Amino acid sequence: KAGVTQTPRYLIKTRGQQVTLSCSPISGHRSVSWYQQTPGQGLQFLFEYFSETQRNKGNFPGRFSGRQFSNSRSEMNVSTLELGDSALYLCASSTPSGGSLPYEQYFGPGTRLTVT
Amino acid sequence: EDQVTQSPEALRLQEGESSSLNCSYTVSGLRGLFWYRQDPGKGPEFLFTLYSAGEEKEKERLKATLTKKESFLHITAPKPEDSATYLCAVQAYQGAQKLVFGQGTRLTINP
Numbered sequence: 001k002a003g004v005t006q007t008p009r010y011l012i013k014t015r016g017q018q019v020t021l022s023c024s025p026i027s028g029h030r031s032v033s034w035y036q037q038t039p040g041q042g043l044q045f046l047f048e049y050f051s052e053t054q055r056n057k058g059n060f061p062g063r064f065s066g067r068q069f070s071n072s073r074s075e076m077n078v079s080t081l082e083l084g085d086s087a088l089y090l091c092a093s094s095t096p097s098g099g100s101l102p103y104e105q106y107f108g109p110g111t112r113l114t115v116t
Numbered sequence: 117e118d119q120v121t122q123s124p125e126a127l128r129l130q131e132g133e134s135s136s137l138n139c140s141y142t143v144s145g146l147r148g149l150f151w152y153r154q155d156p157g158k159g160p161e162f163l164f165t166l167y168s169a170g171e172e173k174e175k176e177r178l179k180a181t182l183t184k185k186e187s188f189l190h191i192t193a194p195k196p197e198d199s200a201t202y203l204c205a206v207q208a209y210q211g212a213q214k215l216v217f218g219q220g221t222r223l224t225i226n227p
Contacts, residue, residue, distance in 0.1 A: 004159075031213050043160075043203065043217040055212040090159050094213055104150070105215060107159035 002027065004093050004108035012114045018079040021111045025072050025093030031055075032074040033105060034066060037088040046089075049074055078113075086115045118143040118211070122204050122218035129194055129225050137189040137221045139204030149187050150215065151180050152203040160203055194225045 005024045013019050025032050034046040045058040049068035066076040072093075078085055092105035121140045129135055141149065148167055152160035164173045166182040173180050177198065179190045189202055201222045205215040 033213050033215070035215075035217075042219045043205075043215075045214045045216070048213045050212070056214045058214070092159075092213075092215075103213070104162050104165055105213065106162055107152075109159045 004091055004106055006089075006091050006108040006111050008111060009109065010112045010114075012116060013081050014116055015081055015083060017081050018077060019081060019113060020075055020077045021089055021091075021113075023074045023076075023091030023093075023108060025074070025091075026106055029093035029095055029106075030072050031094045031103075032068055032072065033092045033094075034074070034076050035090045035092065036060075037090055037110070038086075043090070046076065081115045083115050086113060088112050118206060118208055118216045120204055120206055120216055120218035122202075122221050124221060125219065126222040127224070129191075129223070131195060131225055131227050132193050134190070134192045134194070136191070137202055137204075137223070139187040139189070139218055140185060141187070141204075141206045141218075142185075143206045143208050143216070145209040147207045147209045147211075149182055150205045150207070151187070151189055152205065154201045154203055154220070163202075191223070194223075196225045196227050199223055199225045 007022045031050045033048040037043045047057045052068045063079045068074045088110040090110045092107045094103040094105045119142050123138045151163040154160045164180040169184045177192050181188045201220040203220045205217040
């Protein structure tokens, strides 16, 4: 079974530009979550999508947005890039959640974004 | 606010020298606690899920345990290939799939 894939793997952008990152979940997984990882803050939750609906959002400014398509693929967008947005952006997918048990999240390799 | 604290921040061991990593947490209704391993430049790799206090899970040289306030990752007779950053995360009932991560423990095993 193929794992979570993310494109592109590396990206260099200039301050003020916008960027779109893509994530394809494991086949059959309907929940996709996005995380930002930096040396100072560690892994921080951005948002989660399930069946094309955003179910939860972390404490990030409105410049960070996302969406999910009917095939469960997801994209996240960052507008008006700032130097502090340089980070590894990770996507994770999991099986449908509806009960009380947690479902493991499987991470992709990430997209390394550098803002200059 | 849900919080996870991992200790130590970094740990160096000799090959074969067993030790434990700690993960302390506060969460409003624990749905699950997760352990991940992350190698440099890669995404976290899932290791274990623990659901309730007293639970234990094992995989090769790793064993994870859970109490009401903390979790331990025991590493028995480690090998150099066990070198990685180990991350602990919690998921609350009211957070959908949101994971709250600790800062990680960077483990180095010297041959």
